[in-house]
Structures are given as structure tokens and as C-alpha cells.
Amino acid sequence: MTRKATMKDVARAAGVAPMTVSRAFKSNASVNAETRAKVMEAAEALGYVFDSAASNLRSRKSGFVAAIIPSLNNANFADTIGAMSKVLEREGLQILLGYTSYSIEEEERLIEKLLRRSPEAIVLTGGHHTERARKLLDKATVPIVETWDLPEHPIEHVVGFSNSKAMKGLVDHLVDKGFTKIAFLGGDASADLRGQARLIGFIEALEQHGLDTSRLIAAGPAPVAMREGALAMEHLLKAYPDTEAVVCVSDLTAFGALTECQRRGIRVPEDISIAGFGAYDISAFAHPTITTIEAFSAEIGRKTGQMIARLLRGDDPPEGPQCEEISPQLVVRQSTP
Amino acid sequence: MTRKATMKDVARAAGVAPMTVSRAFKSNASVNAETRAKVMEAAEALGYVFDSAASNLRSRKSGFVAAIIPSLNNANFADTIGAMSKVLEREGLQILLGYTSYSIEEEERLIEKLLRRSPEAIVLTGGHHTERARKLLDKATVPIVETWDLPEHPIEHVVGFSNSKAMKGLVDHLVDKGFTKIAFLGGDASADLRGQARLIGFIEALEQHGLDTSRLIAAGPAPVAMREGALAMEHLLKAYPDTEAVVCVSDLTAFGALTECQRRGIRVPEDISIAGFGAYDISAFAHPTITTIEAFSAEIGRKTGQMIARLLRGDDPPEGPQCEEISPQLVVRQSTP
């Protein structure tokens, strides 16, 4: 068993200096085309594999962008990561993914772990972090982007939208349609902070219209999905049977609520209206289709990727913190009038 | 602006040798408790961040496990990665994720890219790879695990199940219930190879029962999801209006098909039966609930993680290629009798 081939071995085989091999492996370095071909051939013959760890150490560039999301199993966040990844790939950057299970303590641990890999940028979901996490991030000298939110006190850059404002738009629409008894189905207070912001927006909007804000059902800890939607609907129907419209923290919750109605023979939207959040596939294909808010998950990822690419290239004049505000869009469908 | 603190700086501040700092940062190294406390204090004060790249280079251990899945936005694969990640975390291993968009050419590129990061193990989805990919993997000297399939010629280790066999079980059940006109809704031949295996299992099963195998609707390239399910159902109803039961390549497809029926006033299961694959949440909460095959995505991830942990620890006697076969389970629900 021979040890793994290094650049030195490739250099010897190709009859050049190791530095030339190094250059041949960078697409933008100035190397004679013939020389490069010779090097590549030698590399192929030796089964040479470029060693990123050594490269990182010497060049002080990891090629990583750390991205932290609450959950892998969420089509919205997956869309954001997918779109960002696509943009960053063009810059030769790779995503180092971490997920927090909706816990900011877990986020703190994750940040610490990811920082050891020397990411060239850090992408966070949401604007709420532990104090220590903020301290760690403040010390980091790379661009930091908070997404999916508009934090009051951003760490640095932001690509997001106001969850509460988006929710307000939905409530206004329902009030417009004449509903006065409107409920909210969501999760417990502590964990899902975007869900919490939606709840706050919901309450504020009802208050502005002078409507009752007591129809709030908390279905448990995040992630609040279909099961929780069904359970919450059950509770709601028991506690407030005269409810006219239901606003849910996400489309998955809304779907759970919808099917619970269907199981009970309650017609949507004739007997009760239901709306979700996030424009998941399911809201477009459920029967009836579900009114929702399109938050443009992929757009968030794309813009975040572009922002990072721009900041790392650094060809623009020195810039301060950037903020890209996304405008969510109400999508009215069959589950509301 | 001071340059970033290194171990040397921490060592100086704590009045010890760099080597002692290094040991203090390994949980299992023999360091006096007081010394360690002193080191940690100095590190904290200096804002020291451990540099993984340097550690990797010298120790020849990256702490990475490369994992390649077809798509991020898929609850089944997300479950596998989540469960695997949880097991590997305990071993101090971090997942380096890549996704192929259901293309084995993309998989090849990804493998090449990930190999440069010196993963300590490689996890693949499926058993079909480009020739060059196989060559690259053959040269790698780390454990390789193929998942979600039982390849005829595995590269090395396997944690998976037979997609065709699982499908056969479902078809047998439907035939048992008296159906003879059974259709399959899936994707095009080329991309989704697990979907393809399911189709093959479907056809074989029908043939064994001496039934017609012509009701096959291909709805387009992967990922085949709700939209494709609805479209495929539309085509099916036009081409074979007397179909009695529909088997779908996944639960998402089945849901799309189900809702298409609902839009047309076709009752499920009274007028037509529908079954899916994968035990996604949606199949448990749709109304009616959807018959499906539970493939134990999380179990695949857990077992893969455990296998890797065992192989890397290497405390067992030298082992050959491992194969863990998962047994998918038919889950009969309301969408079939």
C-alpha cells in the first residue's frame, strides 16, 4: 500500500515544480496549457486527490459558507438553502449546513462548532440568538447574514421579511371579507420565533380592527406541522365552535386543520375559512386549495447568496450592513372566500 | 487589528506549551484539571477559536462524513440525514451534505468535490453511479455506504431495502382485494432510479398475477411530486378510465392524484383506490388517509451512522462489506379497501 499521492508526487511525475501543480489546479492561474495538460495527466495516473485541508490552512480560505436552519425537514428552508447553494457554487463556495431543531441554545453550540471550520460567511435563520452566540459572531470577521426575519437589532446583514407584517396583511384580508371571529393555530411561545412573530402580527391586526383576540390555540413545541394542526383544530372547535376563520402558523398546520374539518364533515370554506403561511406545495394541491402567504423562500436564498458573493469579492466600495427586504405576497385560494 | 489568536498565543498566556493547549481541547487527553481550566480561561480571554483545517492536516482526520442525497427538499431523505447526523454527532463527526438533483453525473462531480475534503466515510443514496464515480470511490480508502437500495454490485457497505420487492408487496395486497386493472403513476425512466425500481417491481408483480401491465403513466423528470401526480391522474383517467387502483411512486404523487380525483368528483376509495410510497406525513393526514409503504427513512440513517461509527472505531475484528437490509412495511389506510 502506497501512501496517498501529494502535489510533490504529481510534480515529480510531470517534471515540474509543486507550485506549478498548484497553479494547474486553480482555474484562473497562469499556466501554459500544455503544462497544465501534462500535470493533469500525471495527477490522473497517480490517482491524486487535492487536499483542501492543506490548501485552507495555507491560503486562509476554507471555501465554506456556514448556514444554520431550524430544521432540515422543511420545504421552505430547503428551498432557501438550495437557491443559495446554487449561487455560491459558482463562486467556488460550499455550504456547511447545520440545523438547530428550533433551539437557540443548539444554535449557539452549532455556531461554535462551525466557526472552527473557518467559514467565509455565516448565514443564520432568524434574528434571535443567545447572548454568547452574539458574542461569538461579533468576534468573527466574516460577513454574517440573518434571514427569514427583519431583526430589530441585526448582527450585520439581513435578507428577510416581517413575519408580523405579512400576517397582518392576511388578517386584513379576512376582516375585509367580513369575518370577525378569527382564530390562530400555532405552537408554544418559546421555540419557533418566526411563528411567534406571526402570532404577534395576528393579534396586533385584530386589535387594530377592534376584534376579539382570545381565539389562540397553542399546539405544542416546534415543529408545528400537520398533526398539530389537526389537534389544534379539534381544540378550537371545542373551545370556540362559532369561529369563522382560522389562521395557521404554516401551511402544514393549515392542512392538518383542513383535514380535521373534513373528517368532521365541516365544509371549508362554507362553514369555516382556513389560511396558512409559506406557500408550500400542499397549499396549492390540497382540495380545496389553501389561502397562504408566499414568502419567496428561494428568493431569500438567492439574494443571500448574491450578497455574500458580492461582499466576498469586495469589488464594490466598502459597504456597511446590507438589508434586503422581501415582500411576502398574499395568495388567496379556495379555503377562504 | 490583531491577527487571530493561535494555540501558541493561548499557550503563552496560560504559561504552558502549545501541546498542552492542544491536549486541553481534546476531551479524552490526559491533562491536569487545573491546567485545563487555566488554558480554557486564557483561550476565552483571547477569543481563541480552534482551527480545524490545521488540525485536519496534521492529524489526517477531517471529522467529516460526506453524504449525498438526490434532493434536500424531500422529507424521506431529510429524515435519513437527520437520524444519521444525530448518531455521528456523538462520534464527533459532522455531515458534509451534497445533493445531486437526481443526476448521477452531478453525483460524480459532487463526489470529486467532497473527496477533496477528506471525508472519513462516504454515504451515497442508491446503487447506480457513473463509471468514473465508481473509480473515484474505489480509490478512496474510507468506508462507503450505499443506502435506500440493495445494489446488485455494491461498492462496499449497504443499508437499504429492495424497492421492487416492497412494491410487489403492495401490488399483491391490491390483487388480494380483487383489483385487476391497476395503474402506476411515476416519472420518466432516466432520472429517479429508486422510482424506476418501484416501477419494475410493479410490473413484475402484475405479471406474476397474469394481469395487464399497460397502465403506466410517466409524468416527467424527477422530482415527481404533487403536480405530477395530479397531471398523471388526469392522463390516466383519459387513457384508462376503467382503472380500479392506482399505485404511485411516492406519497406526494399519490396525494396529487387523490386531489385530482376529488376535484373531479371521483370518490376514493369507492370509485378508485390510490396508494403511495414512503410514509410521508401527508399520507397519514390526508382525507382520506393514504395507503403507503413505510420504508423507515430514519432507521436507514440511524443504522448507517452506527455502521460508520463501528467501522471507524475499528474495535471489532476486521470486517468485510456489511449489509443491513431494512424491511419496508405496508401501511393500509383509507384510500384502499
Next chain:
DNA sequence: ATGAAAGCGCTAACAA
């Protein structure tokens, strides 16, 4: 339990 010396494989910086 702690330290000293050497070097992992690559590339920045400079030279030719």
C-alpha cells in the same frame, strides 16, 4: 502530566 522538535500538504511572496 507536560514539553520540544518536526512536519502534515499546500500556497503566499518573491525571484527569475
Next chain:
DNA sequence: TTGTTAGCGCTTTCAT
């Protein structure tokens, strides 16, 4: 365009 030298920050190895 190509080569030479030095060293990135850590850990292996051996010594105490």
C-alpha cells in the same frame, strides 16, 4: 510562465 523558499496552526512522536 515557472521555480524557490518559507511557513500556515496544528498534532505526532519521543522525551522527561
